[in-house]
Amino acid sequence: MTISILNIGGHPKDAIMYAGGTMAKHIINGDRVCTxxxxxxxxxxxxGIDEYKNTGKADLGVLIEERKQELFEAAAELGVTDVRFLGYDDEIVLPKEEIIKDIADVIGEVRPDIIITHWPEDTVAAHGNATKMTFLAMEAASGIRSDRPYAPHSPKQVFFHATQGRTNLVENARPSNPTTVIDITDVIHKKANAMNKFVSQFYGGDSPLQRKLSEAVDGSQQAIHMKVPYAESFIAFNPELYQLLPLSEYGLEIAKKSEPEGYEYLTQMLLDPD
Ligand SMILES: [Zn+2]
Structure with a gap:
């Protein structure tokens, strides 16, 4: 069974930073992935911010194009060729009807089984509002849209990123406890190469930022508890129906590893420079 996934991130880098490894794995699985x-x-x-601060000017068109190119190149590293860069201004990100309609169009066209987006309580405005717009778009896409060519469609599941947008009281008070953790160890280098495309965000081959964040975010407490080197964490929005209680194959396998074997596997630092 192949599935269709739509991964939504408020800023160009987000969908890849929070779920890039998962996208790469679904591409390998033959699934349709759109970001x-x-x-x-x-x-x-x-x-661009530094340039603007220091000189009072910057070629904004060039900077926008740079961010677009970075996203397409980063997605390509993961094997994702369907990239929708809607291009709306992010000075003040509010749920806007035109953006919601555009997202609904993509839902109608791509017909995702799964949508991935930010935790609704994420306090970065572009993140939390991307989720609000996604839910409004899902509602629109599920009904009759007389002026649009798409048949109604309802995704079956939504996964929120379980990674905090910011560490502050609001997010700490509403913790994003993951329900679903994806082992991305076998694709971590693809994700590293993808993240290094975001030079505008101070990533790049000559910058330690990607390695630091990958170790801290993907090699997080969640990964440690799952005893894998790198993982991405999500929260399922809907309960799912099973005929029997679910248990992953990995859950059964991990119990067979000896303690030293488990720790040796867990502590692989694959992003260490040679
Ligand atoms: Zn962001």
Whole structure:
């Protein structure tokens, strides 16, 4: 069975940072994967901000194009060729009807079985509002849209990123406890190469940022508890129906590893420079 996945990130980098490894694995599995970002991310063009601060000017069109190219190149590293860069301004990200309609169009066209998006309580405005817009778009896409060519469609599941957007009181008070953890160890280098395309965000081959964040975020407490080197964590929105209680194959296998074997596997630092 192949499935269709739509991965939505508020800024161009987000869908890859939080779920890039999972996308790469679904591509290998033969699934359809589309990634979408509503905003062009100009207001968070790291290098552009410095240029603007120091000189009072910057070629905004060039900076937007740079962010778009980075996303397409990063997605290509994961094998994802269906990239929707909607290009809306991210100065103040609010749920806007035109953006919601665009997302609904993509849902109607791509017909995802699964949507991945940010945790609704994520306090980064572009993240939390991307989720709000996604839910409004899902509702629109599930009904009759007389002016659009798409038949109604309802995704079966939504997975939220379980990674905090910011570490603050609001997010700490509403913890995003994962229900679903994906082992991305076998594709971590693909994700590393993808993240290093975001030079505007201070990534790149000559920057330690990618390695630091991959070890801290993908090699997180969740990965440690699952006894894998790198993992991405999600929270399922809907309960799922089974005929019997589910248990992953890995859950059964891990119990067979000796303690030293388990720790040796867990502590692989695959992103260490040679
Ligand atoms: Zn973001």
């Amino acid at each position: 979408l970002t509503p905003t062009h991310g100009l207001s968070h063009h790291g290098r």
